[in-house]
Amino acid sequence: MTRHEFHQLEPYFEIREFEKKVKVINAGEVERYLNVIAWGLVRKYLPVRNREITVQLASEGHIIHSELSFHYRVPSRAVVETIEPSVFLSISYDSLEQLYERFPKVERLGRLMISDLFIKKDNRYFDQLRKTTRERFLEYVKTHPQMLQRVPQKFIASYLNIKPETFSRLKHLMRPKRGVKD
């Protein structure tokens, strides 16, 4: 894609700003947007019998929205809520459709982004089913060290499907083996 083509896409996007702990979309609402996080930290969760099951933790550069609601135009079951103050680059359902109509080249970009999303989703699903709690923990903290600083533990524990107590206990695994001199 050329720079010129890229600029042609700009009018289709909106910049949206949110304070922390704001529900960007609530259960029961229809998702209008696909959001790319320019700045901030956001989680997606499913309210289930007085509990919140975290299904996604997303930071800068990631896409987050209520996918099923967005594509099928039905009320969302999931909630998307900011953890930190956040800025989104958002495109509405209608704008995205127009974009695909007007710029056939975007089809390829869209397809590749969605393929990538599917591969990530499948890997996560596979890990949840096959790996042990300990393996899931170690792998996540290794690949997302910065998230551990930014995201409340209970959300990460829920995302990894680990009890908060177990999560606390597993944190010992992260300590260096040898004593560190101050």
Next chain:
Amino acid sequence: MTKEEFAMVADRLVIRNFDKKQLLVKAGEVEEYLNFTVKGLTRMYFYKNKTEVITNIAKEGEIISSSSSFLSSSPSNYYVETLEPSTFLSISRQQLEQAYKESPSIERLGRLMTTHFVLQKEEWELECMRLDTKERFLRFVGNNPELLLRVPQKYLASYLNMKPETFSRLKHLLRKRTPVFR
């Protein structure tokens, strides 16, 4: 899609026949095909320790493939195996890539198909979290009553992530209240 575009895709399809209990792809191999089921029944699974865990069951009209491997060209995490003698209309990755190059509307078809994969996975994942064992059972047999007759119970139980005993017990829910006279 125009007739010409449809022909472009159709020309690239191959018919593949498999006996029952034949592997389409093994874990560790790269999935080369997307398979549209014309006839038959196929399951996808992986091994957790020595137990098979079933993640998908596809019947007529449904696409079956180790999709993540197909899209990423990386080794499959899953086995794909027929349960019944089956016939597929298949397209190889190479042929599909060629077709994408020929027309943006084929690219569009690819985008929509991939989106469908993502949404299907998302829906399944959220349902597994949201619904309890009984609800999952009732929803599944409500949507796929014929699979109850075609698929061994232990496979359905594995797919629905419940013990075979639980599955047997839940079948009582399906009995009609009125007695049947012979």
